């Protein structure tokens with residue numbers, strides 16, 4: 432506490448007493464909150480033992496905030512001191528020193544990166560660039576030196592299959608790779624409409640601009656997401672490494688149907704390492720404006736305003752951490768190099784696109800929508816898009832992707848069509864309504 436080796440003055444003793452007093456009050460408050468939670472009628476069917484386990488887990492992952500901001504959508508955004516964030520609890524990050532800035536941005540960025548700027552630069556045809564996060568409407572921001580973290584609640588955990596599965600992704604067994612193409616094995620109900628690069632080159636990052644919609648989800652445990660994947664290792668092996676980010680609608684994870692900014696990582700093929708967002712130790716956040724897991728607002732509407740987000744993920748060529756930026760110039764944070772095996776070197780495949788879960792609740796194909804709920808051929812203003820697909824090459828330079836392959840398991844349910852123009856580079860429309868006469 433900085434007083435070792437110095438003579439304590441009486442004033443400092445006084446301070447120490449005061450601090451101890453306030454800490455005691457805080458702990459007392461917490462204990463009261465927890466025991467009243469145990470009495471809440473909503474949890475009458477949950478055993479008190481389970482609620483105690485859940486509350487112990489939540490105390491571990493929700494770090495004590497300096498300030499809490501209430502979002503109009505009901506989220507609580509905790510401003511947590513940067514050095515108190517959950518990431519640093521990871522056993523591999525015991526002596527981790529937080530990297531403030533990447534040592535180098537990828538070359539070929541259109542604008543210079545800053546820490547807290549708002550995106551507003553590339554104006555596409557009829558595209559508004561005002562996409563931000565709903566909690567900003569509160570008007571209060573997280574103070575310097577803290578990071579905004581969406582607080583997890585008992586409800587969040589109770590919606591998951593189990594405490595163990597909270598924040599985890601059930602393994603993505605449906606994609607296996609043959610001849611360098613993701614090859615679909617039917618099985619767990621995950622359906623995709625994606626574009627991907629071959630593995631003939633070493634990749635050190637990827638970027639895309641994705642427009643945001645609020646697809647409807649038919650069943651609580653289904654989801655609809657639009658993201659990029661940075662992959663390394665073998666789909667068939669036990670240690671596929673994956674870094675993922677984009678927007679998702681997941682009633683199970685968030686308790687509502689809003690599209691939210693999300694991240695995900697795993698270093699063992701979706702088995703036990705990694706999780707969504709900041710629900711386990713791993714991702715180190717550096718930004719005080721972007722909350723991972725928070726709702727994106729506004730969203731695109733049919734034949735009207737289109738709102739998109741830009742995500743870039745790349746490997747710091749000197750330090751090896753995988754950084755993420757949001758918009759054209761906002762650094763969000765990074766996945767430390769220590770978390771990965773194959774990605775400690777480079778990515779062997781990049782994918783962009785949509786994924787839904789089809790649980791076939793009534794024996795029918797789900798009505799859960801992908802993208803805007805429209806097929807690719809509906810085009811601009813109607814279908815969802817990914818534009819300006821780029822990868823970061825071994826010289827840390829962003830280059831437009833020129834050859835991509837596309838894949839959709841059942842184009843009667845969801846499809847994808849890719850194009851190229853000078854302004855949008857390589858881009859594609861994708862998505863669909865799910866259940867319809869051709870997809871019964």
Ligand SMILES: *[C@@H]1O[C@H](CO)[C@@H](O)[C@H](O)[C@H]1NC(C)=O
Pocket residue numbers: 466467470
């Ligand atoms: C919770 O309920 C038990 C039994 O119904 C009661 O004894 C206890 O005082 C209650 N605790 C709180 C914090 O309301």
Ligand SMILES: *[C@@H]1O[C@H](CO)[C@@H](O)[C@H](O)[C@H]1NC(C)=O
Pocket residue numbers: 499500501502503568569570571
């Ligand atoms: C902003 O958050 C504070 C602190 O949680 C809350 O008291 C306040 O009502 C919120 N304001 C708005 C406009 O939502």
